[in-house]
Every structure is written in structure tokens, then in C-alpha cells.
Amino acid sequence: MAAELALPAASPLAAPRRRRRRLDKAGIALGLFVALVLLFLYLPVVVLIIFSFNDNIVTTLPLRGFTFGWYEKLFANSDMMVAIGNSFYVATFATLLTLLIGVPAAFALDRAEFPGKAVFRRIVVLPLALPGIITGISMLNMFRVLGFNLSLETVILGHATALMAIVLTQVYARLQRFNRRLEEASNDLGARPWQTFLFVTLPNIRSAIIGSALLAFTLSFDEIPVTFFLTGRDNTLPMYIYSTLRRGITPEINAIGTIIIVASLALILLSARLLREEEAR
Amino acid sequence: MRLATRRRLGALAVLAPPLGWALLFMIVPYAIMFAYSFYRKQAFAFVPDLNLDSYVALLLDPQYSQVLLRTLKIALLVSISALVLAYPLAYFLVFKVKSARLRLFLYMAVIVPLWVSYLLRAYTWKTILGNEGVLNSFLVWTGILSEPSSLFIYNQFSMVLTLTYIFIPFMVMPIYTALEKIPRSLIEASGDLGVPPALTFLRVTLPLSVPGILAGATFTFCLTFGDFVAPFLVGGPDGTLVANTIQSQFGIAFNWPLGAALSIVMLAIVIFILSVSDRFERAGRLDLA
Amino acid sequence: MSILEVERLTKAFPGGVTAVDDVSFGLAEGEFVTLLGPSGCGKTTMLRMIAGFESPDTGRILLGGRDVTDDPPYKRQVNTVFQDYALFPHMSVGENVGYGLRIAGAKRDEIARRVREALATVDLLGKIDAKPSQLSGGQRQRVALARAIIRRPKVLLLDEPLSALDVKLREAMQVELRHLHQKLGITFILVTHDQKEALVLSDRIMVVERGRIVQSGTPSELYENPASPYVADFIGTANLVPARVLGAEGDLLVAAIGEERIQARRGGRDFAPGAEVLLAIRPEKVLLEDRPDALSATVTETMFQGNSLRLKLELGGGAPFAVDLPLQATLQQTRPPESGARIGLRVDPANIIVFPAEPRP
Numbered sequence: 001m002a003a004e005l006a007l008p009a010a011s012p013l014a015a016p017r018r019r020r021r022r023l024d025k026a027g028i029a030l031g032l033f034v035a036l037v038l039l040f041l042y043l044p045v046v047v048l049i050i051f052s053f054n055d056n057i058v059t060t061l062p063l064r065g066f067t068f069g070w071y072e073k074l075f076a077n078s079d080m081m082v083a084i085g086n087s088f089y090v091a092t093f094a095t096l097l098t099l100l101i102g103v104p105a106a107f108a109l110d111r112a113e114f115p116g117k118a119v120f121r122r123i124v125v126l127p128l129a130l131p132g133i134i135t136g137i138s139m140l141n142m143f144r145v146l147g148f149n150l151s152l153e154t155v156i157l158g159h160a161t162a163l164m165a166i167v168l169t170q171v172y173a174r175l176q177r178f179n180r181r182l183e184e185a186s187n188d189l190g191a192r193p194w195q196t197f198l199f200v201t202l203p204n205i206r207s208a209i210i211g212s213a214l215l216a217f218t219l220s221f222d223e224i225p226v227t228f229f230l231t232g233r234d235n236t237l238p239m240y241i242y243s244t245l246r247r248g249i250t251p252e253i254n255a256i257g258t259i260i261i262v263a264s265l266a267l268i269l270l271s272a273r274l275l276r277e278e279e280a281r
Numbered sequence: 282m283r284l285a286t287r288r289r290l291g292a293l294a295v296l297a298p299p300l301g302w303a304l305l306f307m308i309v310p311y312a313i314m315f316a317y318s319f320y321r322k323q324a325f326a327f328v329p330d331l332n333l334d335s336y337v338a339l340l341l342d343p344q345y346s347q348v349l350l351r352t353l354k355i356a357l358l359v360s361i362s363a364l365v366l367a368y369p370l371a372y373f374l375v376f377k378v379k380s381a382r383l384r385l386f387l388y389m390a391v392i393v394p395l396w397v398s399y400l401l402r403a404y405t406w407k408t409i410l411g412n413e414g415v416l417n418s419f420l421v422w423t424g425i426l427s428e429p430s431s432l433f434i435y436n437q438f439s440m441v442l443t444l445t446y447i448f449i450p451f452m453v454m455p456i457y458t459a460l461e462k463i464p465r466s467l468i469e470a471s472g473d474l475g476v477p478p479a480l481t482f483l484r485v486t487l488p489l490s491v492p493g494i495l496a497g498a499t500f501t502f503c504l505t506f507g508d509f510v511a512p513f514l515v516g517g518p519d520g521t522l523v524a525n526t527i528q529s530q531f532g533i534a535f536n537w538p539l540g541a542a543l544s545i546v547m548l549a550i551v552i553f554i555l556s557v558s559d560r561f562e563r564a565g566r567l568d569l570a
Numbered sequence: 571m572s573i574l575e576v577e578r579l580t581k582a583f584p585g586g587v588t589a590v591d592d593v594s595f596g597l598a599e600g601e602f603v604t605l606l607g608p609s610g611c612g613k614t615t616m617l618r619m620i621a622g623f624e625s626p627d628t629g630r631i632l633l634g635g636r637d638v639t640d641d642p643p644y645k646r647q648v649n650t651v652f653q654d655y656a657l658f659p660h661m662s663v664g665e666n667v668g669y670g671l672r673i674a675g676a677k678r679d680e681i682a683r684r685v686r687e688a689l690a691t692v693d694l695l696g697k698i699d700a701k702p703s704q705l706s707g708g709q710r711q712r713v714a715l716a717r718a719i720i721r722r723p724k725v726l727l728l729d730e731p732l733s734a735l736d737v738k739l740r741e742a743m744q745v746e747l748r749h750l751h752q753k754l755g756i757t758f759i760l761v762t763h764d765q766k767e768a769l770v771l772s773d774r775i776m777v778v779e780r781g782r783i784v785q786s787g788t789p790s791e792l793y794e795n796p797a798s799p800y801v802a803d804f805i806g807t808a809n810l811v812p813a814r815v816l817g818a819e820g821d822l823l824v825a826a827i828g829e830e831r832i833q834a835r836r837g838g839r840d841f842a843p844g845a846e847v848l849l850a851i852r853p854e855k856v857l858l859e860d861r862p863d864a865l866s867a868t869v870t871e872t873m874f875q876g877n878s879l880r881l882k883l884e885l886g887g888g889a890p891f892a893v894d895l896p897l898q899a900t901l902q903q904t905r906p907p908e909s910g911a912r913i914g915l916r917v918d919p920a921n922i923i924v925f926p927a928e929p930r931p
Contacts, residue, residue, distance in 0.1 A: 026478065027377045034373045037366050038387075041394055041449065044405035047415055051408065059408040060418035105299030112292045124303055129500050130551055131507015133524050137531065137544050138310035141317050161306045181656040184623055187643040188650045189670035190721065193291065199669075203660045215396075222398040224510055225524075229531065238400050245404060245514065254408075257401040264396040272389065283640040285625040 045261060052254035059251075070255040077252060083240035090152055090227075090236055091220040094159035098216050101160065102167030103209065109168070110175040128165045132225030135162045140229045150232035158226040163216040167209070174208035207274055214271045218264060311548070318542035327537050335542035345526070345543070352522040355437060356505040359444040360498045366445065367452030367497065372486075375460040388457065395450045400510060406443045407514050410434040435517025443511045448504070452497040459493025460486070492562050499558040503551045523547055572596040573757050574620070574725055579629035581615055589615040590626070591781035597725070602751050602758045604768040606804070607778035613761045616778070617727050620759065621650045634724055649718040650727040654734070655710045657702040663689070663713050664698040670721045688716040691750070708739050719754060728760045732767065744770050765805050769793070777801050795837070799925050802850040809891050811849045812927060815841045822919055825849065828887030830865055834922035846927035853880065853894040855921040858907075864914030867891055869907050879906055883913075891915075 047059070055065035074080060108114075109121055127135050139158050140150075148154060182204070186196040202209075224238045231239055241253060321330040339345045370391065378384040394402065409415045410433040417429035433439060463486060471481040509524035516522070523543065530540030574597040581590040589612040597603055605613040618624045620631060622643035631639045638646050649670075657666050668685040676684075689695045692712040702710055711731060718726055728747075732740045748771055751758050762768055768775050769789045776786040777800075785797040789805075796802035799810050813825040813832070823836045825847060834849055841847060867883040875894070883891040893915065895906070907913050 030369055030373045030377055034370050034387075037370050037449070038390060040366075040446070041391065044402060044409060044446070045394065045397065047409060048401065048405050051415075058413045059411075059415055060413050061415060061422050062418075101299050101302045104295045108292075108296045108299060112296055114296060120300065120303060123307055124299070126307070126552075126555075129503045129555060131504060131524065131547065133507050133509060133527060134544055134548050134551075135310075137527065137540065138314040139306065140531070141313045141537075141541065142306075142310040145313055157306065161302070164302070179654070179656065181652050181654060182658060184643070185650070185652060185656040185658070185717075186669070187623075188621060188648075189673060189717065190644045191669075191673045192644055195673055199673075200658060218396050222400065224400055225507070228528070238398065241400055241404075242510075242513075245407075253401075253404065257398070257404070260401060261397050264398075265393065268389070268393055268396050284622070284642060287642075288625075 048254050048257045049261065051251065052258040054251070057251060059254075070251045074252045074255045074259075079235075080237070080240055080252070080256065083235045083237045086152055086234050087221050087237040090155050090159060091217045093156045094163060094220045095213050095217045097156065097160035098164045098167045099209065099213055102164045102212075103171055105164070105168050106171035106175055109172055124168055125165045127162045128169070132162060132223070133229070136226040136229035139226070143230070150230055152232070152234050152236075154230045154232070155227050155236065158230040159220045159223055162223070162226050163219055166216050166219070167212040170208045170212035170215075171205060174205045178204055210274055211271050214267055218267060222260075314541050314548075315545055318538055318545050320538040320541075322536050322538055335539045338539060339542055339546065348521060348523055348526050349546075351437075352506055352524075355440060355444070355522065356502045358441045359448060359505045360502045362441065362445045363448040363452045363501050364494065364498060367449050368456055368494070370449075371453050371456040371460055371493075374457060391450050391453050399447060402447060403443050403511050403514050406439065406446065407434070410439050410442075410515065434515055435520065437516075437520060439515040439517075440511050440520055443515050444505050444508065447511075448501045451501055451504075455496040455500075456490060456493040459490045459496075463489045495558050495562050499554060503554060506551065507547060573599040573634055574759075575630075575632040576616075576620070577630045577632070579616065579619060579626045579631070581619065581624060581626050588781050590619070593629075593781070593783055595776060595783060595786065597757055597759070599757055600755050602748075602760070602771060602773045604760045604762060604772040604775045605778055606762060606765060606768040606775050608763055608804075611778045612781040613778045614729060615781075617650075617729055617759065617761045620725070621648055621727055622646050647721075647724045648727060649721055649723040650729065651711075651714045651718045651731045653730045655702075655714040657710055657713055657717075659702055662699050662701055663694070663705070666702065666713055667717045667720055669717065674721070684720055685716075688720040689713075691719070691753070692716045692746075707735055708743065711735065711743065715750065719750075719756075723756065725757045725759060726754075728758065730762050731760075733762070733764070740767075747771060769805070775805075777804060796850065796923065799848050799850060799928065802923065802925075806852060807892070808850040808852050810925075811851065811885065811889050811891065812887075813847050813849050815843055815845045815847055815924075817843050823924055825924070827865065827885055827889070830886050832865060832917070832922070833919040834924050835920050837923060839924065841924065841926070848925045848927050850923040850925060851891075851917055851921065853892045854878075854896070855917060856893045857916045858893070858895070858913055859916040860914045861916065864916050867913055867915055869909055869911045869913060871909060872906055881907065883915075 050063070051059045052070055053066050053068070054063050055067040055069065056063075105124060109117070114120075136158060139154070139161065143150065143154055178201070182200050183196050186200040187193075191199065222238055223236075224242065227236055227239055228242075235243070237256075241256070244250060244253065316329075317327070318335055319329075319331040319333070320327040321332055321334065323330075374384055374387055374391075378387065407414070411417070412429045412431060412434070414434070416433055417426070420426040421429060467485055467489070468481060471485050472478070476484070506522075507524050509522065509528050512520045512522045512525050516525075524547075527540050527543050527547070530536045530543065534540075576596070577594050579590050579593045580588070582588045591612075593616060605616060607613045615624060619626050622638070622641060622645075626639065629639070630637055633646060633648065657663075658669065661669065664682075664685050667688055668681045671681045671684060685698070686695060689698055692715050694709060694712045694716065697705060697709060697713075702713065705713065711734075714731070732743050732747075735743060744767060747758075747760075751771075760768070760771060772789055774786060775789055775792050776783045777792065778784070779800055785792060785801045787795075792801060792805050796805060796808070799808070802808040803810060811827055813827045816824045816826050816831065818824070818836060818841070819833075821836050823834045823841060825832055825834060827849070832849070865885065867885050869881055869883055871882040873880040873882065877897060879895045879897055881893045881895065883893060885891050
């Protein structure tokens with residue numbers, strides 16, 4: 001009996017050790033590869049930040065000296081400051097619009113049955129994968145036909161159309177996980193539909209709404225293709241940078257870039273904290 | 282019954298704004314763009330003298346088919362290289378990182394660049410790869426090169442590099458999600474049945490992650506296909522892609538019908554790819570519950 | 571004085587499924603009524619229509635004499651305890667219970683007072699600040715109860731409230747529910763598929779089959795006088811033995827099971843000689859007797875059930891039959907019959923109910 005159970009391999013102590021070492025090799029190789037990719041991902045960011053403080057007009061090595069000069073030039077550049085203001089204006093209202101339209105759309109998709117639902121769903125999600133240039137051009141054509149002049153307001157409408165899908169998909173996903181019995185319970189206890197929405201539904205989908213709104217805001221701030229075709233005389237920040245780059249590189253761009261990176265990081269941490277707060281519930 | 286009717290009216294009120302918006306700002310514009318592609322260019326105006334000239338020009342004039350093919354090629358290269366770099370990353374995070382906190386941290390580290398301006402991230406490659414850029418100055422400074430090389434920029438290589446860099450996070454996300462969904466018990470079962478890890482990966486993990494790969498690749502391909510920023514920054518003279526051509530039709534060349542026609546073609550290609558990918562995804566979707 | 575009247579309710583769902591088929595009933599104030607039936611029989615739909623979550627296609631619902639059919643849930647003086655409790659995860663226990671009062675605009679100190687009162691009634695005052703995620707299943711159930719009774723509804727609806735609890739807890743909660751009902755004195759409507767629960771809790775049971783109420787009565791009425799084989803086998807268990815009527819003698823019916831004769835209670839029904847019938851016999855009402863006129867059966871299996879022994883048998887004509895023998899402490903322990911043994915059965919005619927045989931669908 002015991003003889004049948006004896007394995008032909010080496011002693012039981014050696015086999016597990018050998019197997020463990022082989023796993024490690026693959027894991028270590030993979031880990032090194034991952035480290036390299038992460039390095040690749042962050043190299044340009046690091047370069048940008050470093051050269052924003054470098055006392056040199058061109059981005060060459062070796063580094064020359066530390067300076068705040070580019071930041072000073074940046075804040076003195078009134079065109080850029082105006083562009084930044086415009087971007088805030090556009091991003092704020094575009095985000096508001098995406099919420100006003102996207103949240104009801106998510107509810108409609110989650111709960112209502114109506115003719116053309118499948119088509120509607122495809123169309124609103126299309127701008128996520130569709131190159132922005134098409135959204136931009138199609139809306140440009142429409143504004144022209146309708147006789148509207150291009151302005152920051154047309155940009156707002158363009159952004160809202162392109163970014164609505166972000167709010168819609170996030171809120172929809174959250175709604176699918178939401179227990180609708182909670183709304184029935186609220187109804188049952190005497191709350192009217194608007195009260196149920198305010199006191200029960202909204203608090204539970206809050207993280208999806210805020211998270212997607214922050215993302216939409218960030219993307220609107222950075223948006224190029226749609227903005228390019230719908231912008232009138234006033235520039236948004238990306239448009240300003242784009243036209244500056246046409247003329248050549250100026251290190252103020254590194255400065256504004258660094259600021260944007262820091263601001264983006266802050267926004268991400270904020271939204272991550274919000275998400276964690278709600279997951280903990 | 283009146284209660285049921287009241288409910289339906291309420292639903293309609295919620296439905297109206299999004300439906301109205303989709304109609305006004307998406308369906309109508311596409312329809313108008315479609316109509317424009319049949320207009321005729323006449324001096325400084327476009328007349329609704331419906332014709333197929335624009336489409337004929339697209340078919341016959343070799344420069345357009347050249348650009349189209351070049352764009353498809355670049356999009357394909359970017360999708361593949363982003364996949365090659367992103368997949369191991371996602372795999373490592375899901376299967377090799379044991380601590381949940383570390384995994385979240387690393388995942389965030391990959392996603393964070395997405396929130397930083399796309400224009401800036403593409404621009405930084407211009408500063409790195411340029412003649413007076415970081416890479417060249419580094420190589421000259423260390424003596425590897427005697428003078429700056431123009432090989433690094435203003436060609437298709439730099440475009441693919443830049444775009445791959447942009448899209449790696451976009452690839453990681455769906456692949457990560459797909460890999461996470463795979464029940465560990467399946468992988469353990471494979472090992473239990475005597476299959477070595479490499480084969481388990483090929484036979485079990487990889488096939489089950491295909492929906493994620495498909496989603497990421499489709500997204501990357503379509504967006505790369507329509508990009509005009511990267512060519513503008515690092516593309517160089519023979520680096521124009523379809524989007525740049527469209528751009529110029531609405532700009533300098535002032536040939537809106539042609540631009541519209543090209544846009545319709547792009548729209549058709551993208552929708553085609555999306556529906557093909559959708560069908561594959563649905564066919565290959567397995568119930569992993 | 572009927573507190574709830576339901577008149578000719580019908581509801582069909584898209585796809586052609588008729589969930590509720592022309593149902594009418596009335597409930598007196600303070601009754602504890604159970605809607606009993608298997609999954610999918612329509613009992614939950616009936617409850618939801620009374621609550622206002624579903625609208626009937628035809629019919630009316632009257633609460634306290636008033637037609638509430640078109641009233642949304644928040645206008646009806648009816649409250650529901652949901653199967654999964656549906657406690658608001660983002661509110662504490664106290665906030666959950668006080669939610670209805672807050673909506674009604676009550677003052678803060680009155681809300682606090684009544685919340686404490688409600689929680690004391692369900693014995694959960696200590697958890698007033700806890701979040702639902704921190705509670706056990708039984709505790710959550712009690713919060714759901716407190717939340718539903720605080721607004722003093724005319725009718726309390728309970729949708730399988732105990733189904734998520736394990737057996738011991740469920741039995742304890744059944745007792746508590748009975749006490750609560752007696753204390754509050756309001757009408758309870760319970761929906762369940764657990765017949766034992768229905769028997770324990772209810773003043774009246776309405777058995778539901780495919781959208782219709784097939785019998786309504788007290789637990790013992792339903793148990794002793796089921797109106798159909800369906801009810802007979804749903805409440806408790808019943809052997810349903812096919813037989814043929816031979817004749818009647820006063821209040822007794824004589825029927826043949828295979829070659830053997832048996833007497834059964836006619837119970838006011840008339841059967842023509844030769845009619846095919848089903849005899850409903852409860853397993854615990856059968857005695858083992860070795861007499862010449864006993865019904866003969868062959869033992870196929872014996873199953874130990876803890877406090878009883880179930881014998882699975884085959885009757886003369888091959889019909890399956892079950893007998894439950896209580897295992898009591900007696901000075902003389904008779905050995906249970908073994909598989910394959912032939913034994914004799916005797917049943918008091920009063921314990922046999924005759925139904926016409928159901929036509930084969």
C-alpha cells in the first residue's frame with residue numbers, strides 16, 4: 001500500500017521548493033517589465049516638470065539652472081490667462097449640461113422601455129469611441145446651417161455632446177447596482193417621487209455622479225478636436241497652446257503643463273477619496 | 282388605470298430632454314454632414330447641387346487613399362504596441378500583486394496620466410525626441426552620438442511612439458477588468474489537472490480576457506484613427522493622417538463637401554469597426570457567474 | 571367592519587401571464603391574514619397592488635371604505651415590510667425608522683420620541699445609531715418592522731419577511747410577530763409559501779393557486795376540510811389516492827382502491843357510482859392494524875424523521891402512500907416494519923376527504 005503511494009519524483013521536500021522558484025522567475029521578469037513601462041509612462045511627465053524650472057529656452061541637457069522665470073512669464077501672459085478663464089467657463093457649463101442631460105438619460109436607459117431604445121443607447125455612447133473631429137465637424141455644419149456664429153457657447157454645446165456619454169455610462173452602471181426596493185420603501189413610507197429621489201436615490205448614486213462630473217470637467221478642460229472646429233474668436237487653453245506650438249516651443253508651456261499636472265493630481269485624489277468614502281458604506 | 286398613466290407621463294418627462302438632445306445635437310448634425318458631402322463647391326460657397334463629385338475624388342485621387350491606408354496602418358501599429366505593453370501590466374497587477382493596497386496604488390499610477398492633458402503629454406515627446414530635445418542632448422552629452430539625430434522625430438515612428446504612450450492606460454483598464462473577473466478557481470483547476478502555468482495562461486486566462494482586449498483595442502484603434510494632434514506635433518511632412526486632411530478641407534482648402542465626404546467615410550469605418558467588435562464580444566461572452 | 575376590500579382585481583403581465591385572476595376578498599380590522607401559495611402563484615402581485623406598487627388592470631381596492639385604486643403608494647395608509655428589508659444603507663437605524671415621520675413633517679422631538687417607542691416595541695433600542703450594514707439579519711428585520719409600524723398604518727403588509735432567516739430564528743420571529751400583532755391590533759397581511767408559518771400565525775389563510783384564491787378559512791378549517799386536492803396537499807401533506815365510487819350509505823361513501831374497499835366521509839358532496847375520485851388521507855391519521863378488512867400495503871422505504879417515522883408504501887393497485895408513525899416512548903417498543911413487509915392500514919372514514927378526480931390536462 002505505502003509503496004504504491006510513493007511518488008517517483010525526488011523527495012517531497014525538494015519538489016515544492018523547485019516549483020516555487022520557477023513561479024518567481026516569471027513574476028520577477030514581469031515585474032521588471034512593468035517597472036520599465038511605468039518608467040516610460042512617467043518619463044515625459046518628469047521631463048516636463050524638470051524643464052519648467054530649467055533656465056534654458058530649449059529643452060536640452062545638461063540642465064542650466066533653477067528658475068521660476070517661466071512661471072512668471074506665464075502669469076504675465078494675459079492671453080494665456082484669458083484662455084484659462086475661458087476654459088474654466090466652458091468646462092463648468094459643459095459639465096453642468098452633461099449632468100442635466102446625462103443623469104436623466106441614465107435613468108431612462110435603466111428603467112424605461114420606449115421605441116428606439118437600442119438605437120438611442122448606441123448613439124449617445126458613440127462619442128466615446130468616435131474621434132472628436134467628427135463630432136466637431138458635424139456640429140459645425142449644423143451651426144452653419146442654422147446660422148449661428150461660433151463662440152464659447154457653441155464650444156460648450158459641443159463639449160456637452162461629446163462628454164455626455166461619460167456621465168451616462170457611469171451613472172447607468174451605478175443605477176444597475178442600485179436596489180430599487182429602496183425607492184419602493186421610501187414611496188411606501190409616504191415620500192413623493194421627488195422626495196424619494198432627493199433623500200434615497202441621489203445619496204446612493206452620488207459617487208458616480210460626482211466622479212463622472214469631475215472626469216467630464218477635466219476632459220473638457222483639455223478638449224481639442226471638438227473645440228478646434230467650434231471655437232470662435234475666444235480661445236480655450238488647449239487651443240491657445242495649440243496655436244502657440246504652431247509657432248514654436250516656448251518653455252512657458254512646460255510651466256502651465258506642470259500646473260495642470262498638479263491640479264489634475266489633486267482632482268484625482270479628491271475623486272478617489274469620495275469613491276472610497278462611499279464604498280465603505 | 283390612472284395611476285399607471287401618471288407613471289408613464291412622468292417617465293416621458295424624464296426621457297424628453299436626453300432624447301431631444303440626442304436628436305438635435307447628434308442625429309441632425311450627422312444628417313447635415315451627410316447632406317453636405319453631396320454639395321458642390323462653387324467659388325466661396327457651397328451649393329446644394331447634389332452630386333457625387335466628392336466621393337469620386339476620394340476614390341480616384343491616390344493621395345486620399347494613400348492617407349487613408351497610412352492612417353489605418355498607424356492605428357493598427359498603435360493598437361498592437363499598446364496591447365503588447367498594456368497586457369503584461371494588467372496581468373501583473375491582477376495576478377502577481379498580492380497586496381490590495383499596492384495593487385490599487387499601481388493601478389492609479391497607470392490611470393493618473395489619463396487625467397493629465399493629452400496635448401501636453403503628446404507635446405512632451407516633441408521636446409524629448411526633437412533635434413534639440415532631451416534624448417538627443419543626452420546622447421551627445423554622453424558621447425554616444427557625435428551630433429543630434431533627426432531619426433527620432435517627424436516620422437511615423439515618433440507618431441506611433443507618441444500615440445502608444447497616450448493609449449497604454451486606455452488599454453490597461455478594460456484588460457484589467459476582464460482579468461479580474463476570471464474566477465481564480467478556473468486557473469487553479471487547470472493547475473490541478475497538471476497543466477503548466479504557461480499553457481494555463483494560453484488556454485484559460487488569455488481566451489477569457491479577450492473581451493477586454495477587444496474593448497481596449499477597438500477604442501484605441503478608433504481614436505487613433507481620428508487623431509490629428511500627434512501628426513501635427515511629431516508627424517512631419519509625410520505624417521499627415523486622415524484627420525489632418527479633413528482639418529485642412531475645413532480650413533485652408535475650404536472644400537467643405539470634400540471634408541464632409543471624408544468625415545462620412547471615417548464615420549462609416551469607425552461604426553463598422555465598432556459593430557464588428559461588438560459582435561465578436563457578444564459571441565465570445567461567456568457566463569462567468 | 572371591513573378595513574380592506576378588494577374587488578375583482580385582475581392583472582396580466584406582458585407576455586400573456588395572468589398573475590391575478592378576478593380576485594375579491596375583504597378583511598376585518600385587526601385580522602391576521604396570510605396569502606399562501608407557491609412561488610409565482612400571484613400572491614406577491616396581490617400584495618403589491620394593495621401597497622400601490624402595481625396597478626390592477628381591472629378592479630378596485632378600498633381602504634377604510636375609500637377607493638384607493640388610483641392612489642400612489644405614498645398616499646395610502648398602508649405600509650410594507652419587504653422581503654430583503656430594503657433598509658436605507660446611508661441612514662442609521664434611527665433615521666431609517668423615523669424616515670416616514672420626517673417626510674410627513676413631524677417635529678424633531680416627536681420623531682425622536684416615536685422612533686424610540688417603535689424600536690422599544692421590537693426590542694432594538696440599543697442599535698438606534700447603528701448602520702444597517704452592522705446588523706444581523708434578524709435585527710434588520712426588526713428595524714424594517716419598526717419602520718413600517720411607526721406611521722400607524724391601517725394595514726401592514728409583510729412580503730415573506732422571514733424567508734431569509736434560518737429555522738430557529740424564523741420560529742422565534744414568528745412568535746414575536748404574533749405578539750406584535752396582538753399588541754398593535756392592526757390588520758396584518760402576510761405573504762408566504764411556508765404553510766407551517768401560515769398555520770402558526772394566521773387568523774385566516776387564503777390559499778392562492780395561479781392567480782385565484784381557491785380557499786379561505788381558519789388554519790384548522792383548511793387543514794381538516796381542504797376544498798381541493800391542491801389545498802389538501804399544500805397545507806400539511808396528504809396522500810391523494812385514486813379510487814372508484816361504489817355507492818353511498820348515509821353520510822359514508824364506499825369506494826374501491828383496486829380490489830379493496832374503503833369507507834370515506836361524503837362531506838355533503840354527491841358522487842355517482844363508478845365516478846373516479848381522489849381520496850385525501852393525511853399520513854399521520856393512518857393506523858397500522860393487521861385485521862382482515864384492513865387496507866393492504868407493501869413497505870418500500872422507512873425514513874427516520876427525528877420525532878416520527880415515515881413509511882413509504884405501495885397500495886394494492888401500485889399507488890404510492892405515506893404513513894407517519896410517531897415515535898413515542900412506550901414500554902413495549904414495536905419494531906418498525908422492514909422494507910418489503912406487507913402490512914395492514916386502517917383509517918377512520920372521518921379522516922378521508924373525497925374529491926372528484928382531476929381531469930388530466
